[in-house]
Amino acid sequence: xxxxxxxxxxxxxxxxxxxxxxxxxxxxxxxxxxxxxxxxxxxxxxxxxxxxxxxxxxxxxxxxxxxxxxxxxxxxxxxxxxxxxxxxxxxxxxxxxxxxxxxxxxxxxxxxxxxxxxxxxxxxxxxxxxxxxxxxxxxxxxxxxxxxxxxxxxxxxxxxxxxxxxxxxxxxxxxxxxxxxxxxxxxxxxxxxxxxxxxxxxxxxxxxxxxxxxxxxxxxxxxxxxxxx
Amino acid sequence: xxxxxxxxxxxxxxxxxxxxxxxxxxxxxxxxxxxxxxxxxxxxxxxxxxxxxxxxxxxxxxxxxxxxxxxxxxxxxxxxxxxxxxxxxxxxxxxxxxxxxxxxxxxxxxxxxxxxxxxxxxxxxxxxxxxxxxxxxxxxxxxxxxxxxxxxxxxxxxxxxxxxxxxxxxxxxxxxxxxxxxxxxxxxxxxxxxxxxxxxxxxxxxxxxxxxxxxxxxxxxxxxxxxxx
DNA sequence: ACAAATTTAGACAGTCTTGTCTAAATGGTC
DNA sequence: GACCATTTAGACAAGACTGTCTAAATTTGT
Numbered sequence: 001x002x003x004x005x006x007x008x009x010x011x012x013x014x015x016x017x018x019x020x021x022x023x024x025x026x027x028x029x030x031x032x033x034x035x036x037x038x039x040x041x042x043x044x045x046x047x048x049x050x051x052x053x054x055x056x057x058x059x060x061x062x063x064x065x066x067x068x069x070x071x072x073x074x075x076x077x078x079x080x081x082x083x084x085x086x087x088x089x090x091x092x093x094x095x096x097x098x099x100x101x102x103x104x105x106x107x108x109x110x111x112x113x114x115x116x117x118x119x120x121x122x123x124x125x126x127x128x129x130x131x132x133x134x135x136x137x138x139x140x141x142x143x144x145x146x147x148x149x150x151x152x153x154x155x156x157x158x159x160x161x162x163x164x165x166x167x168x169x170x171x172x173x174x175x176x177x178x179x180x181x182x183x184x185x186x187x188x189x190x191x192x193x194x195x196x197x198x199x200x201x202x203x204x205x206x207x208x209x210x211x212x213x214x215x216x217x218x219x220x221x222x223x224x225x226x227x228x229x
Numbered sequence: 230x231x232x233x234x235x236x237x238x239x240x241x242x243x244x245x246x247x248x249x250x251x252x253x254x255x256x257x258x259x260x261x262x263x264x265x266x267x268x269x270x271x272x273x274x275x276x277x278x279x280x281x282x283x284x285x286x287x288x289x290x291x292x293x294x295x296x297x298x299x300x301x302x303x304x305x306x307x308x309x310x311x312x313x314x315x316x317x318x319x320x321x322x323x324x325x326x327x328x329x330x331x332x333x334x335x336x337x338x339x340x341x342x343x344x345x346x347x348x349x350x351x352x353x354x355x356x357x358x359x360x361x362x363x364x365x366x367x368x369x370x371x372x373x374x375x376x377x378x379x380x381x382x383x384x385x386x387x388x389x390x391x392x393x394x395x396x397x398x399x400x401x402x403x404x405x406x407x408x409x410x411x412x413x414x415x416x417x418x419x420x421x422x423x424x425x426x427x428x429x430x431x432x433x434x435x436x437x438x439x440x441x442x443x444x445x446x447x448x449x450x451x452x453x454x455x456x457x458x
Numbered sequence: 459a460c461a462a463a464t465t466t467a468g469a470c471a472g473t474c475t476t477g478t479c480t481a482a483a484t485g486g487t488c
Numbered sequence: 489g490a491c492c493a494t495t496t497a498g499a500c501a502a503g504a505c506t507g508t509c510t511a512a513a514t515t516t517g518t
Contacts, residue, residue, distance in 0.1 A: 008358065014434055014485080014486090014494085014495095015493095015494075017492080018494090018495085022299070024429040032356070033265060034263035034264070034265055034266065034353065035263070035266070036263050036266030037264070037265030037266070039474090039475075039476095040475080040476070040477090041475085042478095049495080049496085050495065050496045050497070051477095051496095051497090052478090052479095052494060052495075052496065052497080053494085053496075054251070055476095055477065055478085056495080058322070059477095061426040061476075061477090062479085084441060115434075119415070120352070122415050122416065123352045123353065123354050123415055123416075123459095124352065126265065126415065126417055127261070127416070127417045129375065133416060137412065137416070140413050149292065165431075168408075168409070168431050168435075171249070171409050172405055172408045172432065172435050173407040174411075174432070175404040175405055175408030175410070175411070175432075176401055176404055176405060176408075177372065179395070179397075179400040179401045179403070179404030179405075180400050182400075182403075182404070183366065183370050185299050186348070186351050186352055187351065187352075187356070187366070188356045189350070202394075203401065203404075204399050204400070206397075206439045206440075207439075209433075209439035210435045210436075210438035210439040212437070222316060225396040243465095243516080244463095244464075244517075245464085249466095268504090269505080269506070269507090270505080271508095278465075279465065279466045279467065280466090280467090280506095281465075281466065281467080281508090281509095282466075283462085284507065284508085285464080285465080288507095289506095289507085290506075290507090305503095316480085321464060355498095421470085425492070
């Protein structure tokens with residue numbers, strides 16, 4: 001099998017596709033039912049494979065669970081970094097740009113399927129697999145938060161914000177922007193786009209009241225004028 | 230039994246004590262293991278009673294679970310309202326008073342055993358019992374958030390804050406004050422007192438930068454001067 | 459000390475789940 | 489068409505758990 005014509009993956013194509021669909025289905029079932037309540041027969045059915053195939057691929061309920069978390073962490077991280085790349089480094093309209101960034105972050109990374117699932121698995125089973133979730137912590141928040149903080153530091157350096165501690169500012173930015181979604185998140189729901197925009201708008205406005213550079217209340221216009229000059 | 234000398238509870242005293250210890254132990258086990266993974270034998274052992282007694286009191290695993298959530302909601306609500314009663318309505322040092330309030334709220338209602346357990350149960354099993362957690366939502370956030378918002382409105386009315394929407398301000402206050410504890414909460418950990426104070430301090434400072442009444446950056450001193458006058 | 463209610467220990471049937479095994483079936487590749 | 493690995497269906501053993509039942513032990517109130 002290793003000397004086949006296939007270019008990159010040693011097993012044929014359908015193989016990896018099945019692996020993916022198993023991990024996908026498992027993510028859903030683990031989230032709905034919890035680790036203990038998750039039924040491997042059900043995962044197999046939802047993945048459209050036989051139970052034996054699940055065992056062939058992952059060997060074990062626990063190994064399958066670990067694969068699910070690793071998979072979700074990887075995909076979520078990719079999404080977050082892709083979104084961080086759209087951070088407004090040289091904003092035209094600071095408020096609108098930050099709101100846009102916050103909405104993108106929420107919609108693409110936190111409220112989407114992967115984000116919802118990963119969050120729930122961390123909350124639900126985090127204590128049962130300390131090493132696994134320590135790994136997530138390093139790879140996830142440990143890398144994304146500083147990246148966001150660095151962007152805020154750059155905005156401050158560029159004169160757009162008055163920030164003392166970029167790390168604190170980054171955490172507070174996220175706290176503010178999600179302030180109105182907490183209850184929904186808690187119950188595992190998905191906030192509507194309107195809710196996300198509303199929360200982001202209110203959050204960014206407060207953020208800018210705290211950290212925006214404005215000797216006078218007309219600062220927004222002044223910034224716009226600078227940008228257009 | 231109903232015509233006994235006991236003043237309020239019809240069953241004897243030891244009875245209710247056992248009921249309590251069962252619900253208490255069940256809360257811990259449900260949180261650690263999830264509903265499906267919770268073992269009634271284990272609950273009985275941790276409660277110091279026999280398994281049969283668990284069934285005598287609650288009849289059913291599901292009924293026991295519901296009793297646990299109701300119990301936690303009630304106790305947490307009581308704690309939150311007791312803490313809201315300590316909100317600084319006529320603050321001397323606004324910053325210090327708000328930090329104190331935030332720390333009390335965290336330590337007495339969110340980071341304590343009941344708060345931790347209730348949060349985890351909501352996150353873990355919220356979707357499985359929609360009516361039960363709708364009830365929690367009404368009794369919990371539905372009553373506590375407006376109560377906090379009302380206190381902020383009063384501060385604004387008293388001239389201590391510049392707030393347009395007290396509900397938004399209340400949510401953002403909580404978001405800011407907990408901004409640095411999110412990761413710890415997610416993994417089910419309990420932040421140290423230092424962490425709580427740190428997060429509250431940073432959060433309140435940012436909150437006051439956004440909503441504090443200060444025509445000039447020397448507002449803090451001005452407020453202090455007013456308070457001492 | 460007596461009587462009633464409560465608690466306990468243990469056995470028990472029934473159900474569910476995991477993980478293994480085997481033999482047949484499927485699908486792609488030369 | 490033949491060969492290869494992969495997948496499938498089903499049976500299976502071993503273990504765990506829930507909820508019930510019974511008879512003995514214990515607690516509580518008088």
